[in-house]
Amino acid sequence: MELLILSGLLLTGSAAGVLGALFGLGGGFIFVPVLMLVFGLAPAEAVAVSLVGIIAGSTGASTVFVDRGSANVRLGLLMEITTAAGAVIGAALAAYLEDWLLMCIFSAVVLYSAARMILDPEKVIAPAENASGRFVFSYKDDGGRDSAYEVQNVRGGMLLCTAAGMISSMTGVGGGAVKVPLMNLYMHIPIKVASPTSSYMIGITAFSGAITYLLSGQILLEYAAGIAAGAFAGSLAGSAIASRVRTKHLRKYFSALLIAVAVRVLIQAGGIL
Amino acid sequence: MNTNRSTAMALRISVVLGIVLTVAGLILSVTGNGDRVLYSGIFLLVISPLIGVLVTFLSLVLSGDRFWAGIAAVLIAVTFSGVVASLL
Numbered sequence: 639m640e641l642l643i644l645s646g647l648l649l650t651g652s653a654a655g656v657l658g659a660l661f662g663l664g665g666g667f668i669f670v671p672v673l674m675l676v677f678g679l680a681p682a683e684a685v686a687v688s689l690v691g692i693i694a695g696s697t698g699a700s701t702v703f704v705d706r707g708s709a710n711v712r713l714g715l716l717m718e719i720t721t722a723a724g725a726v727i728g729a730a731l732a733a734y735l736e737d738w739l740l741m742c743i744f745s746a747v748v749l750y751s752a753a754r755m756i757l758d759p760e761k762v763i764a765p766a767e768n769a770s771g772r773f774v775f776s777y778k779d780d781g782g783r784d785s786a787y788e789v790q791n792v793r794g795g796m797l798l799c800t801a802a803g804m805i806s807s808m809t810g811v812g813g814g815a816v817k818v819p820l821m822n823l824y825m826h827i828p829i830k831v832a833s834p835t836s837s838y839m840i841g842i843t844a845f846s847g848a849i850t851y852l853l854s855g856q857i858l859l860e861y862a863a864g865i866a867a868g869a870f871a872g873s874l875a876g877s878a879i880a881s882r883v884r885t886k887h888l889r890k891y892f893s894a895l896l897i898a899v900a901v902r903v904l905i906q907a908g909g910i911l
Numbered sequence: 912m913n914t915n916r917s918t919a920m921a922l923r924i925s926v927v928l929g930i931v932l933t934v935a936g937l938i939l940s941v942t943g944n945g946d947r948v949l950y951s952g953i954f955l956l957v958i959s960p961l962i963g964v965l966v967t968f969l970s971l972v973l974s975g976d977r978f979w980a981g982i983a984a985v986l987i988a989v990t991f992s993g994v995v996a997s998l999l
Contacts, residue, residue: 639940690953697926697959704963705919711967712914712979719986726993772978841960846990848957850997859949860940863933866956870930 639860646676647864648871651691655872659699660880661892662836663814664692664844667899669865679861686857687865689848694866696841698873703834706881710775710831713789714839720796721817721843724803732808740808741907744816745900747805751819752896755889758823777831780884787828795825806843813840815899818892829888833880914970921966922959929956961990 650672654665669688673679679687703709732740773789789795802816814836821832851857883891929952936949964987971980 639937644937690957693960694926694930694956697922697956697963700963701919701923701926704915704922707915711918712982715964715967715979715986716982719982719989722986722989722993726996842964842986842990845957845960846993846997849994852954852957853998857953859946859953860937862953863937863949866953867930867934867937870926 644864647861648868651865651868652872654691655695655698655869656876658695659837659873659876661895662818662833664840665695665869666692667902683858686851687861689844689851690857690862691865691869692844693841693848695869695873696837698870699877700838700841702877703837708777708831709834709838711838714835717796717799718839718842720799721803721839724800725807725843728804728807731804738907741903744805745904748815748896748900752893754823755819755893777828790826791824795820798824813843815896914967914974917970918963918967922963925955925959925962929959
């Protein structure tokens, strides 16, 4: 592999790794178009390499987030069940629906979430004093204090995770772009917990697809290695920055990124990408 | 047994080992001998999220947290079913 190509892969992986760790996204929306347009990979090759990069970034960030307690592992496991089930249903349904229509629906959902995150202040439901329960957790707020929060609308959230899994698998992007606003706006999970939890979940979601590609020999190993090494390094940098960014700014930057994702998917729906 | 600590440790060991093997394989591939090392590194990297879930499950079982251990078990079953279905 030429040094120039390797440098490009490392750079792409690092950029996606930083953004992924900061905002709870997988980075597929960066990997796939760059691998296709800049490195000349076929769509299936780009998706396979992208999945390895997503895992490296997600797992790299999770080593920090899970250890620090900012990712809610229990809630992540629960929501991942319905997300994974939704992805299977979505893959089956995708054959019967037009791609451009799905992408337009996805963009509309993401744009709506972005607008809500900009306009609505963050709402965290504090549990009653001395309350305990399966869905009462705590996190470190902007001031570094331990704050308790009670997850709301768990059943509805799980149902919507099924829809998020369906949309993600039908459009090929959007795991984190749908789940983070869902957790923050609907389930009232603080954004400082929602993003790391989404980061943790994304690796588990990507595992199924990546192992299938790997065992059937469809992954370009050298490209995957370059992207993965960059994504891993980027994710460690991103997770270090994440703890220093204030909640208000995190929501604002995340909304801007959501708009960029929606525009990127709309361009894809128009057949330009 | 602290679930977060043990899960983070499992993720850290598998992903760092995976990255080290991957980079070693990439360097060895210049001489034309790195394919197996590269494959092993990518394989370890790809299965690291699953290793994390398995360790979480074990930790929850050992700490007697039956509800969340059950949730982890269901996720493992759903994930394995999905992989088997896509390989068939």
